[in-house]
Amino acid sequence: MNLPDIPNNHALAMLIITVIALYFFRRDDIPLETSSLAVLVILCLVFTVFPFEINGEHLEPSSLFFGFGHEALLTVCALMILGHALVRTGALVPVGRQLAKLWKISPALSLLITLIIAGILSAFVNNTPIVVLLLPILTNVALRTNSDTSPMLLPMGLATLVGGMATTIGTSTNLLVVSVASDMGLPRIGMFDFSFPAVIAGSIAIAYLWLIAPKLLPKRSPSLPDTSPRLFSAYLNINEDSAANGKTVTEILKMTDNQMNIQSIQRSPEYRNIVALPDTIIKEGDRLHVKDYPDRLKEFESVLQATLFSGAKKVDDSNPLSADKQMLAEIVAIQASGLIGKTLKQVQFARRYGLSVVALHRDGKAMDVGRRSLGNITIMTGDVLLVQGDAEQIAELKENRGYLIIDGASDLPQSKKAPIALGTLFLVIAIAAIGIIPIAISSLCGVLVLLVTKCLDWSEVSSALSSQVVLIVVASLALGSAMMQTGGAEYIAQLFVALAFDLPPAGILSALMLMLAVLTNIVSNNAAAVIGTPIAISVATQLNVPVQPFILAVLFGANLSYATPMAYKTNILVMNSGGYQFSDFIRVGLPLILIMWVTLSFLLSWLYL
Template identity: 80%
Template sequence: MQIPDIPNTHALIMLLLTAVALYFFRRDDIPLETSSLAVLVVLCLVFTVFPFEIDGKHLEPSSLFFGFGHEALVTVCALMIIGHALVRTGALVPVGRNLAKLWKISPTLSLLFTLIVAGALSAFVNNTPIVVLLLPILTSVAIRTQTDTSPMLLPMGLATIVGGMTTTIGTSTNLLVVSVASDMGLPRMGMFHFSVPALIAACVAIAYLWLIAPKLLPSRKALLPDTSPRLFSAYLNIDEESNSKGKTVAEILKLTDDQMTIESIQRKPDYRNIRPFPDTVLQEGDRLQVKDTPEQLKEFEAVLQATLFSGAHKVDDDHPLKAEKQMLAEIVVIQSSELDGRTLRDVQFAKRYGISVLALHRDGKAMDIGRRSIGNVVIHTGDILLVQGEAEQLSELRETQGFLIIDGASDLPYSQKAPMALLVLFFVIGVAAIGLLPIAISSICGILILLVTKCLDWKEASAALSSQVVLIVVASLALGSAMMQTGGAEYIAQLFVALAFDLPPAGVLSALMLMLAVLTNIVSNNAAAVIGTPIAVSVAQQLNLPIEPFILAVLFGANLSYATPMAYKTNILVMNAGGYQFSDFIRVGMPLIILMWISLSFLLSWLYLW
């Protein structure tokens, strides 16, 4: 084994930056957008302060911004918008309704059919809308049949990742690998270029998810049971003897240690509502409208020396507090939500929607925070909120983009624009499949049609985009390009070949795929794919072997994101909705990774190397 010589300084800096970037991409306490932007900034500063020359020409730092206009990013964003249109118009509702009916006939066959449908749809549509569609359906099925959701949700979520691997547009990872390979001079891969090995391996995966995975999963309880304290609306009447008379709102809030929230003040003689400004002075006869737990309300009554009323009755043993018309529901925060990356207080959630948040669930467990502190917690995609509100308020929230209500009884929206949204999807896929237009152009045309036909408006289209996806793609493309141009990728390839020098070509191919499979379960799959692609090209060139199978090894390896919740965004959604723990993903995901790795390694070697 011959260890390659140390590369140039710029290549070493790129390797160090790559390691640092992968570490920060993994951190949960730093937004992925911030880490991605930091990588891009550092790259530009390095090549500005320490210029690098390639074949007599300086590498221009501004050239690292090419990712913002890269066709892969344009296509990814366009397909995200089209997928969002399918959800907003309810175009996939017939699929969901038929699946729900089938579950009543045969749960075993229904699970198989659900896995196949989820995988097939994900081959052409971003899998997040598919998971968003199926989560309430499967939850509802479990409630009606009094069965556990555990054997259903995780296999369904993993099936969408498996299905997304089968076409070039199935995931942003595929699009990036194909586009980067094309940028490096390789022939452009068509939509179904690698579908044969992917579909064969997908059949193995679906069989595993149908027959074996449900048996590996333990029963999981509901995430946020109805044991959380309910909130009750009531009135605190300021009597003649009350020590609050003549005090300002700010002063009485201080008496309650700022625990009380006054929704409005009703003032005589006509009990009109006035706003509870801090300097508003309370008068005798004022009624403070508040909402809290019974214990807190009684505490406020004592501290303010007020009288607690519920409706027209004084609260006592004969007239206890009642939460009439109030319902509990679980709300999943999905990617397009305005809450993602913000706090409930930032968006004035309670005031805007008239709904109170009782508890917050994240990463498989309830967060140990007081209800008063929930408003200051930064919300992330996949978080689940236990909320309380009236049926009409919850119904309105259900129509708001960015929230998925898992109450087992929600009706999926369906509009007259649904057929048009489906036609646009078929148009985008069809013209790209036959080679009439590149997918980047056909998808942009599809968005224009959606806007002109009012299937979407610009606000909804922009809400479908993810700053995380945009910045991680741009930063990864820039880092991959810098590694390739400075020789960093070639050095890693030389080192990889040196370590695998005793292996046959098929063994090297398999080892490369395994390396990407491990990496994609730790960091972003897009970052792993973009950084791994130039390495794959260098490995193939050094071994004097066909480049295509090594590119596909990176593509498939970067898609094997089954073993950790953070490996793929839909894993987080499924984890929270099903109450799964980290160990459940390892228990089900690791065997699936091994199965797919063995299957795809054999298929790629058989089709390209033997």
């Protein structure tokens, strides 16, 4: 085995930066946007301080910004907006309603049809809207039939990932691989050029998710059951001997360690409401309207030496606190909600919707924070908020299509704009598939149609976009370009071929796909795809074999993000909604990766080598 010579200093620097980037991309405590921007800045600084010449031409650091105007990024953003329009207008609601009816007839057959529909839709639409549509439906089915959600939600989520592999627009990963390969001078891969192996492998995967995966999953409780703590509205009546009598609101709050939140003050004799300003003096006979957990309300009663009332009755053992007509609902934070990367205080959630957030779940478990601290926590994709409010407030929130509410979807309305959104998406795909105009242009035309027809406005367009996706794509493209131009990618390819020198080309192709499959479950799949594409081209060139199967090995391998929750954003949505644990993804995802890897390795070798 002859190992390749050590590459130039710039190539070594790119390899080191790549390792650092992949490490930071997987860190949960550092926002992905920050990691991506840091990688881009470091690359530019390296080539500014240490200039690099290629074939006598100086590599301009500013050229690394090309990702911001790259057709792959524009297409990804346009398709995200088109997918959001389907959710916003309720274009897919009829599909959901028919599935909900079918579940009542035959659950086993319904699961199969659900998996197939999820896979087919995800081949043409970003899978996040598909998961957003199906999660409430399946959860509602489980509640109505008194069955477990575990055998439904995770297989459904993985089915959308499997289906996304079938076309160039199925996932952003596919678009990036195809675009990077085209940038490097290879023939453009058509929308359905690799659908045949993807459909065959996907069919086997769907059978596994239908027949075997549900049996591997233990019963899990929903992330936020209805037994979670509720907030209770009550009144603290200030008596003559109350410790609060004669004190200001600021002084009273200090007595409760600033834990009490006074909604309003009712002052006799008419019990008119007055604003609880910091310097407002509390008098005998005042009633402080507060809202909190029962134990906290009793604590406030004791500290202030007041009398706790619920309505007109004193709270005691014979007259306990009552939440009246208050309802609980689970809200999953998705990109379109406008919550991602912000705190509840920043978006004024309570004032805007009239709802109180009583709990927050992240990564399948409740966050151990006080209720007053919830407003200061930065919301991440997949976080589940338990909110409380009356039925009208919950119903009003349902009308806001930016939120995913896990309590059933049978009453979700379909707007009059739904046919326009659905027809626009169909035309975008059809025109690109026929080859009239490229998908980058047709998708942007589709966004313009949605804006002109008022299916979406600009605020909804901006909420549909993900800063994480934008920056990870830009940083990955810059890193991939730098690796290719400095020779770093070629060195990895030479090292990879040297280590696998005993294997035939089919074995090297299979090993490449497996390497990408491992990488995509640890770091961003987009980063894995962009970095892996130039390596695949170099490997095929050195082996003197067709390049396309090695490109597809990267594409398929980077999509095998089944074994960890952080591998793909919809995995997080499913994990939190179904109460799954990390081990559940490994239990179901690893066999699925092996099935897809073996099947696709055989098909690519048979069809192309």
